[in-house]
Every structure is written in structure tokens, then in C-alpha cells.
Amino acid sequence: MSEPEYTIALEGVTFTYPGTDIGVHDVTLGIRPGELLAVIGPSGCGKSTLLKIIAGFVQPSHGRVIIGGKDAAGIPPRQRNIGIVFQTYTLFPHMTAWENVAYPLKLRGQDQASRRAKAVDILGRVGLGTQTDNLPAQLSGGQQQRVALARALVFDPQALLLDEPLSALDAALRVEMRDEIRRLQRMHHIATMHITHDQEEALSMADRVAVMQNGRLVQVDKPRDIYARPVNREVADFIGQANLWTGHITGPTNVGTPFGTLTTLPHGRNTGDKVAVLVRPEGLLLGRGPGDINSFTGAVTRDRFLGSFRRFDFEIGGVTLLGETGDMGEITAIHIPPTSIQLLPETGSAQS
């Protein structure tokens, strides 16, 4: 993985906090030039530790961190030339917006006129051209985050690390800032690692998504593939909406579920095997299916109108299924096409 095809590469990186098992375990991962890689996982899964390891604030006990083709061991954070945007912005409160942005240039010995020009220029590009002389406290949360982003990009770093940069913003602003970050990231063609616990953020922004659980990387894939082909039950549950049931294989194209036996595509598993049965909400189709395969009658117990579509709970013999449809009519029966059914290991991990 040490080929220069990756701007940042982690090879079997392990770090645990002293006296605990918490940290990251044997993580191998690469970020390509110009790529935005989202690292997603529940709190405490080790994603922020991964960022600290790349930034150089934490030293791995095993494995190597390779930045720009060079082993980063022993290189202090200040010499790694990596831009970081933190969750809490961490702007310097006594410096104006432009002074904040120009600070890394000041550290690199640029004269005041040129660093000011550069800072004002990049602030203009993040839409803050008229607020360059404001102190951070005079800016809104979203504006502060734009300044932080400008500050992390202004010195042409090798890579950009974003540590939950949007979690302190309100919902509407978060969506706006997603596009803004993506636009700037593309404009600078910079390898970026975006740490988040928000799966919607990860799926909508990233070129690839890495899912972490308990300090281990369980899946790295394109957003669509992660959603369509999760490697295990946890990933399926964490990414997107899901119907997940524990099932048993009852035949070469059958699986038993709490609400009845489903016909599947040939799955090649042994009868009696325990599996997780995944059906995404949009995989639930209205009405009875062709040949009545996987067709069930029941009742809608909850209906949520979400504009262009609705998300509903459909109860079949005491089991609730989650469905999504654009059809606003009455629902009395549903069917699940075999192509919509995925059988996953109950637990397990894989790296790609």
C-alpha cells in the first residue's frame, strides 16, 4: 500500500489507550490524491484516534503511517503539513478572520502583505470576503467553520483532515456546508479524510466510505456499494434505514424469518445456518407480488409523510416492517422481491 497512489496510507496501524482496549486495531487504509474518504462509525469506535494518528498527535504502537510516500514516524505534527478542521473550529479568538487564515503563512515566514492577500483571497472563495476583519466571536458558527476551513487550506497542505466539522452546526447549515466542503476539496484537489458519525453526511459527500466498529475497519467502499452490499449486520444497521431480522436457512432459496419464510435468490448456504436478513425499505413493494411470492397482507401502523415519499410501518403477524414509497394510496398488502433480500453474516469483519 506504500505506492505513491495514496497520499496517506496506514499499514496495520494499532494504537490502544494505556490500560484499555480502546483505540484502533490493525487498520490498513489509503486515501488517494484528491479523494474524499469518509470514516464513519458510532462514538468511541476509534475514528478520531485514527485522525490523531495521521496528524501525529498519537504514535501508533504497531504499523506505519505513510504521508506523501514517506514514513511519518518521528515527524512532529507541525512538520506534517496537514490541514485539520476541528469540530469546535478552534479559531484564535484574538485574531481577526484574515489573521487566523494567515497564521500558518506567518509561521512559514511570508511577509504580511502577501499573506494578507492570500488570506483575503481564500476567504472570498468561502464567501467571507466582507468579513475578513471580524473577530471569530463576531461570526456565526457556519462562518467560523468556513474560516477554519480556509485556514486549513491556505498553506497548501498535503492532505486535509476533517474531525466532525459539521456536528456543531444546525441542520440546514450542515447540508449547505457539506456542499461547500466538497466544492473546496475538489477545487484544491486535496486528499481528505472526513470523520463523522452522520451516515447521511458520509454517503452524500464521500468518494469512499470507511466504516469502523470497535476500533477495527469493517468495510471500505463507495457509498452506493456500502449501502447496497454491507458486509455484516452492524454495517447494514448503521448505514441507511434497514429491515433486519435474524433468520435461519431453510432451503437453497429459502430463509425463515419471524414473520414467515421468504423466497430468496440461490444463496449457497447450508440449511440451518443463522443469518441476518436485510431488506432496505425501498425493497418493500406495494400489493401482492407475481405468483404471490413473498407477499403479505397486513396493516399500516404508522405513516410518515416526508414530502416526495412516505415512510411507513407495516405490521405482519406482530412483526413490523419499514417501507418507503412515493405512492400515497392505501396499503393493505406488500411483497418483497427475492432480489431485494440480502443474507448477511450476523457479525464479522472484512477489509477492502
Add this chain to the structure above:
Amino acid sequence: MRRGLFFILAAPGAALLIFFFLIPLAVVSKDAFTDGGGAFLRVFSNDLFWGGLRGSLILASTASIFSLVVGFAVALHLSRIGNAARTILVFFIALPLTFSGLIVAYGFILSYGRAGFITQMLAMVGVDPVTFSRLLFSPQGLAFAASYYLIPRVVMLLLPVFVNFDKAQFIAAESLGATRGRIIRDILIPQILPTAVTAFCLIAAVAIGAYGTALALVGTQVNILPLQLYSMISETGSDFPAAAALSLLLMAMCSCIIAIGEVVAARHERQDAHAR
């Protein structure tokens, strides 16, 4: 009801202010101006006053700068340790504030005086006890003794600022390429400075006005304004209007210094509040 409570709560403070500040101040002011301001002229035309002013300023600035530097380091250290250890250390650091100036002076004489413990120890390695002990009885020596109760004041003022300082800024600065020295210079000090100025002014005013330690250490041998005032009132005691004039001048100086500190603090707060 609310009004009644207001008066009940305000009365003790108001009474103290009236009987122990405003009335004595009025009496002293009346004394100072009995001969139409001639007392002030006598004070200003006396070389002793200018020497005393000089001595007081040297004492106050030396003591304040030294205390600020030491207090800064102590407060920074305290902000980096655990809560329990900090509470214990703060207790010990605050102790000198409870001692009388006389006790402090006595302790210093026993340690650094001509026959002092430290002086005798240094004499064994060839330091002349007379020369060394003379240091203690100079304005600089007084400044050193004054630091004993000024440093805790600095620590108490700076510690909350350090504790509440968003340390993520250090990590951010380091990731941007700053060395530890640059972080202290560019990030920490500018944000601490307003409080440091306030602390400096407060302890400088205390150092200018304090006379207990000085009197016990050097009698009236060192010419500083509070000791001059002391001798004008107690010993020679012939020109009370001039003593009153000097009192007013001394009080005005201390008030001005404190006011500067308050203005700096208020401006900083206003900037924050405005920004918010």
C-alpha cells in the same frame, strides 16, 4: 418589601464606606487644603518627596514584574495539573495572603538578614554577608519581600484564565506549523495579556501603598512614599497638612493605577461582549 431588603443589605457596606472612608477622606482633604494648597507646594518642593516617589516606583515595578513572571509560570503549571492537586497547591499559595506584613518581614530578616540563615550559608561559600544582607534592605530587596504576598494575588487572578483557556487552540496551532515557543508567544500570551495587565496594576498599587513589611524590614531608612508618610505622621510630626497632602497624592496614585487596570479589563470584556 424589595426596597426594604435593598436598604438592609446595603446598609452595612454604606455605613463602613461613610464612616471609615468618606469621613476620614474628607478630614484629610480638609487638612491638606487648610493653607490653600500650600501643603502640596511644600510636598512638591521637597527633594525627599521626589526621591520617595522614585523609590516607590522602583519598588512597585520591580516587585510587580517579578511577581507577574513567577505568578504566570505558577498559574500555567497549576492549570495543567489535576483538580485535586490544584486545590491543595492553591491553598498553600494563598497562605501568604493571610500573614501580616510584620511576620513576613521577620521571616525574611531571619533568612536573609545580616545573621540570616541563607546569608550565613552563602558566607560559607565566600559571599560577603554585609553586602548580601544590604540587598534585602534596598528597594529591590523590599520588592523581593513584597513579591511574597504579590505572587499569590497574580496566581489567583491568572489561574481562572488559564483553566478556562481552550487548549484545543494549541493543537490547532501545532497542526498549522507552530512550535511550542510560537504557540506561547502568538496564541497564549496575547489572550492572557489583558488579565496580566490588570493583575500588574493591582499588585503595583498594593506594592506602592504597602508599608508594614517595609517598615519592619528597613525602618525608615529606605525612602519610599508610605514610609515618608509614616515618619511625617509619627516622628517629626510637625507638618500635618503636608502629611495629608502626601496621603492624598499616594491614594490618587494607587487609584489611578487600579483604574488603568480596570479600564483594560473592561475594554477587553466589552470587546468580548460586543463580539458575542
